[in-house]
Amino acid sequence: MASHAPAPTTARTVTPFATRAAGVVVAVLVVGVVLTALLATVAITAVAVSIAALVLRSLLNSGTRR
Incomplete structure (x- = not known):
């Protein structure tokens, strides 16, 4: 009887893809937080600046009225 060796299996891991996807998600979140x-x-x-402009305008107008 001939004994057959099992066919070699290609181990496909999902871990690198999941890690890359997680890294992309983290990068997008960080960029979003920074832009916000x-x-x-x-x-x-x-x-x-608008409040400072209003105060300066008020001060200048009150100075010309005196």
């Missing part, structure tokens, strides 16, 4: 923080910073700066 930058947008919030720009909005806060715009509000601060």
Whole structure:
């Protein structure tokens, strides 16, 4: 009787693909958080500049009335 060796199997692992997908998800989340923080910073700066402009305009107008 001839004994047949089992056919070699190609082990396909999902781990590298899952790791890469997780890395992409983390990168997208980090970029989203950074962009949101930058947008919030720009909005806060715009509000601060507009308040400073209103105060300066008020001070200049009150100086000309005296």
